[in-house]
Amino acid sequence: MASAFLAPMPAGPSMGICGVTVPNEVIGHVLASSPDFDTLHASLGVCSTWNRAFETQPASILLSVARDVVGPALPQAVRFIRYPYPEKIQNDWVHEDDEAEEDPEATEDDSDEEGKPAKAKTKVPKPKMPENTPIGKLTPEERMRLQKNAGTVGKLEEIFSLRHKKANQLTALESHRFARAMYRVMLYCELFYLPLNLDDIDAMEDNEPGVLAKIQNSRLAMLDEYSTSHLLEIRAVVEFLHEMIAEVLDDEEFERLKDICLATGPAVVLKAYIAKSSDVFEEALELEMMTSGEDNELYGGLFSKPLEKIWKKRKVVPPVSEMDAILEEIVPKIDACAQCGKVDELWSEANWANRISVDFCTLLEGKLNSNEVETEALVEILMSPTGTADIVIAEIYDMLTPDFTSWKKEESLCSACLEKLVTAHLHLWLHRRKISGGWKKTQNCWYGYDCNTQVHKTSHAREKNHLCKPTR
Structure with missing residues (x-):
């Protein structure tokens, strides 16, 4: 779908096809039933009649096809591709014109001691595009990105299903929960992944004391907009991605690197999992981040730290089993061989x-x-x-x-x-x-x-x- 749709043409209330008058509304329903954008685009190239019918209601047809491509998690998918991300500059990662609110836990130091720096006010950005924002007409670029991301989420769901429901597919509700949480994790990683080396991270704090705390608080604010049940879905998806990362990294490196690798985003995690190679992460990260052996203050606890604060604030005790948030019925983990009953690998x-x-x-x-x-x-x-x-x-x-x-x-x-x-x-x-x-x-x-x-x-x-x- 690299090219745009055909140019608009004047259209009447109905079109003649093979001598039969067909209302534009009927043709529109046919076009809206396309399973993906490539099929829709191919249909519009069949004849000018179909194209003119499309131009009578382009936004609604595109929205219908988008729902076929993405499913009910479309609001989260669209928010991911449209979110106005901050500039990824180490000392100015939040736009100056961002609406911000003061962190109630942050205070200014009114000390008159000479040479003693005042504590930085920690401010967090407010999301500019809520998930319930009307989608409107999707551009060709947005349609391509939606279709590509839907393929990634679909493959991740297939792996999740094999792991946690064996060969059974997820139910419609389970699939919605999974996709909704995965698109939210995609957005979070895209927003907070800064491809910096360890020296850059040290320089961030030296040049702007408190900047790491600002980033942590912004992560907290981003997650705090979701309900508790939706946060539990996100926690389940994060645990699933950690499982995939664990199959790529050495055991001794997993705990130190799991959140650094996760920060590159679910698409990179999937690519590394399929390749069974940590080289994929090394290409996405500064090599030093993978090999230094040092703990990473910027990425450590990428999701767990803000979630712990939210659980405490909301007085929530999350269930032990993360997957309860996605699955309607937990399939007991098979702990024995189906043929001999032996408990083994x-x-x-x-x-x-x-x-x-x-x-x-x-x-x-x-x-x-x-x-x-x-x-x-x-x-x-x-x-x-x-x-x-x-x-x-x-x-x-x-x-x-x-x-x-x-x-x-x-x-x-x-x-x-x-x-x-x-x-x-x-x-x-x-x-x-x-x-x-x-x-x-x-x-x-x-x-x-x-x-x-x-x-x-x-x-x-x-x-x-x-x-x-x-x-x-």
Whole structure:
């Protein structure tokens, strides 16, 4: 949707299509039902009739399509892309013309002692665009941003659902709560993320004593505008993002860096999670922020510090389970393997990607793991972009043999049961992958994967197929 919509044309109360008069209102309803802005734009390019009908009611049609794209969290999504952010300058991060109010906890020092600096008045900005502000007509740039952000939130919701409701999708209410909170977290991170190094942060306080307190109070004011139930939703989303960050960072670095990484925003967190690499955070942050080993006064407690003050002021004791705020019914966490009941490290769709796929070589059936021809072929595939553990296991589930048809991929398995599943199917998966890659099938060896000759005779391993069951 890089280009603007077609230029407006004069339009009457109805349009003729194939000799049939169709009211503009009817065509408008059809256009308003477009699932996304790309579809709407393509529809308007069909003929001038559709375009002229659009021009009779552009704002309402665009708003309807925006609701289809974003869902009921549209007010939060629009506020995110339109919010008048302060200039991200270390000593002037709040605009001079911002409406501000004095922090009741801040006081001026009237001391007459010479050379003693007075305490800075801490002021906080008031939001200029409440969420209930009429949206009006969306510009082409806004439509592109809404659609892109909706894709990000949708992917995050999918991961959240896999983690906390297994394979079940969120209900409409749960989805609304999640998206609403996620867009609010996006806005908060965009507003308060300043890409500074540690020297810059020290200089902020040296040049303007109290500036860090001002930022903390502004964060507090930003969150304090939400109701307690909505703040609990935000807390749940923050905890979920921390879970994703924990899978990217080393355990010893997580506590120090989790809020610095979170400050870069949910889109960056998602990108790092998919890549399984902290390099994504290093690209978004000053390298020193990741490697210094020092606590960061600017980002530490990004959400937790202001929330703690709000809980205290409102006399709220938040529930232990963060996800209660999003989910209508908490699905008990599966603490045992679905197949054997063993309490151990568990694997499911939510964390298959954490497996090291090349370790699968040791799981080949029979004596295949000593067949140099087949192990080399397997390693080559596993080292490719489509050979990651999550892809391999997902494809194995699509080809389960009769003894395993009752196994569900949304269920959690212990390491032993997962390895049993993989061992029973990996040679079949490898056979299928080799054929799809252009390998010409050879005659099956009578002894299949249990053949002894395949181990010490390379020519036999190459001339016969051993990715099959023994027939003798």
